Amino acid sequence: MARTSTTSDVFNAVAEGRRREILDTLIAGEKAVGTIVGDLSLSQPQVSKHLRVLSEVGLVRCRAEGRRRLYSLEPARLQPFHDWLAKYEQALDERLDRMDDYLTDLQRKGEQQ
């Protein structure tokens, strides 16, 4: 078995560096495929394929305008990352809090002597 399908979850979609580059370039706003091809130095099929993956996980949206396709970010789909990170922040904070309590405790005991 190889890795979990890249289209199955957002984490895999974003694991690919070029896909992150594509997302980056879309921060500026909606762009046509050709524009992206020009911005980054990628082949057109390469960009189309990556956009397909990003599309399938919902990270980008596509809008047809004449013969071009305008792609744009769908930042709501970054929520899984937020949630994921939040878990660790929370856990880390709690650990730091416990550490803090512990230190305060130590200090109190020290002062009592």
Next chain:
Amino acid sequence: MARTSTTSDVFNAVAEGRRREILDTLIAGEKAVGTIVGDLSLSQPQVSKHLRVLSEVGLVRCRAEGRRRLYSLEPARLQPFHDWLAKYEQALDERLDRMDDYLTDLQRKGEQQ
């Protein structure tokens, strides 16, 4: 060419679901390999291999205690994700701001008539 090496960056390391599970189980604190094997339903070599990857990108730390290895989270390494997400949040906020200005502008013009 296949995907960028999993050990090269944190994004690839985390793309694997089981590795995320391992990180999750480490939120509770330092754990031995065997404990992780018990917690999740993975084989011991599988866990060891995943821990190796996580180790190589610095997401976990290892400490030897007798014949076991205690692994723990290294949450500082989540910084790349924070930075990455921050970029999009910022971009999104700015876009919302511009949209806001635009709407305010429209409204002002409407009131003038």
Next chain:
DNA sequence: TTGACATATTCCGATATAGGCATATAATCT
């Protein structure tokens, strides 16, 4: 030292991926 336990590593096969190139589809223009 021998044996039991804990973890890491190696070898293997199956599979998915990424990229290149050619080509198909689709829309616009003359």
Next chain:
DNA sequence: AGATTATATGCCTATATCGGAATATGTCAA
């Protein structure tokens, strides 16, 4: 309709990855 532009897809190969089983390494105990 035919030509041109814009994008998507299909086929192919090389490669990395995952998981499994066996085995190596390392550590403690008797």
